[in-house]
Amino acid sequence: MGIEEQLREGIAEAFAELVSGGELPAAVTSAKFSVERPRRAEHGDLATNAALAVQKLSGKAPREVAGLLKARLEARHDVASVEIAGPGFLNLRLKEAAFQRIAGEVLRAGEGYGRAASAVRGRAMVEFVSANPTGPLLISHGRGAMVGDAIASLMEATGYHVNREYYINDHGNQVRLFAASVRAAARKVDPPEGGYGGGYVHELATYLTAHGAAALASEDDGALARICVTRMLDGVPGVPELKGIKATLASIGVRFDTFTSEDALHRWGRVDGCLDELERQGRLEVREGAVFMKTAEFGDDKDRVVRKADGHTTYFAADIAYQIDKFRRGYDHLVLVLGADHHGYEGRLRAGIRAFGFDDARFEVMFFQLVNLLRDGTPYKMGKRLGNLITIDEIVDEIDEAAQRKGAGADALRYFYLSRHWNTSIDIDIELAKKATVDNPVFYLQMGYARLCSIVRRAEEHFNIEPPPWSERLAARIAHPDELAMLAQLGRYPSIVADACDAREPHRILFYLDELSKQFQSYFTRLKLEGDAILPLRSQMQEPDWRERWDLDKSLARLLWVRCIQTVYRAGLRLLGITAVERMDPLVGREPEPRED
């Protein structure tokens, strides 16, 4: 339990005591109040508006209530002092030991720090990406992939059992058109009206021709479509341009637990069954040859077609069947991550869910906004293609190559996609993402972690010591104000994770890590200049009696402290799917700045 939560409970207890003592009305126990780290240092380590929050419920002046709370909070063993400020804020200062204990909590929990017990909040499904298997994944799909994956990870960390699912739209017009386009390419004729024309279509046609796919010769679009979809998902051996959607996702660290096929829903009769049920309910109506579902009865803007006049069902019909299928598979909570261009869909999906008697409060849709690629500040264009038609593979490969590290591209995409709220549109500058300098925030973040690792490494290699286990004696040596402030920051991590999950905002984790990183690097550089380093500096070791003057316990205490930061840092990076690089090699071709003398 974090330090804020402890105080929150303390206040709740204080209210309960005051109620039972007849000093406050019972209503105050239901009040919501904040416990937070004040922006300004003179407001203490923690502040609460509890006395203000119960103003109406208590019928007393806030400062009077604050006085009552103050007396009780001062009795708590972690509290050094309590001050009443302004209209009735309570500003608390904590004892050093309260912060030093956080180090013990972090080390005890290790990688599990900030994570809730598994599956206590039930089963959830996060559906994301679900891109049509008619082409490679584009950078806009990448945003959905990163956001969905991060949401899923957050939910896992806070106690959901999560299933990541990809819905394959392998039924209907688009895939048939795709198949027809591949066949046309194989026969060296123009693709059909509205068909697909990219280079990958020709690559696929060449491959299928070489492997004598019978469906290519026939006119059976359905059979050919199945083959093409499989190849788009699983890739074409030996053709780098067609590594496959699954491989692309894997390259950016996204793995799905399940893939559900729309075509299978049809083959299994789920779609027809669903329409039959709606028919029995009287929710369907034929107008001008098409079958409409009366979704407006469930709050949609207007009724929607489920079966076209030509007899084919619509995508929407299958989608109802799909959402219902999810509920019937036993998920307590459904999250659907979609691009902003699908937002018109939400109303009809909810209508479908409610028609089947499921609670649409358990159905959550997140619409992420568009992505624009820039190169040196100007919109990215390649030939006729606009920026958002660039594939994930192209970008990832380009960044990997520039950074000379496999995974650098994935990390950069993760960082940039997760550093902004998903409901705002973003511009990503590829040239910036490629840079291995502090201008590049991804680099800065990873650098901070590598630096922590390097300190532990140096301790082992040069001094033969390593971060010791927590003890009250050593923890008491973690006493520098910056060190205590960072312990407070570590103590905040669990509630950051919980809040980020509940708000569905992964960027909070990233901002937290950026701050943690900055806090440490600032400390690190300043103390080095003051000669008060974690380990003896090389310059100090020039002196003959440096060993006698070396405060070993302080070094050990600080190594313990470094290990704590490292632990939380790594946990956060892992949660976001960004690689925790332990050693960053010097960049090739980078010369040290010439020094002016």
Next chain:
RNA sequence: GCGCCUGUAGCUCAGCUGGAUAGAGCGUCAGACUUCGAAUCUGAGGGUCGGGGGUUCGAAUCCCUCCGGGCGCGCCA
């Protein structure tokens, strides 16, 4: 026209679901290295939170309205 998202420093964005004097990065300017990784750090400057009303002890945050941007409004997926 209707619906969803959005408007905060020169630029890119936070602002913990109503709290105290609105923050960070980049950029600009001024500083700090015989380095536990200077691939870093310190400081300065920079804002009528798009405009106007309202709600209350208190609003960037909630409500109304206007203005500007993005997306959507198919018997496409």
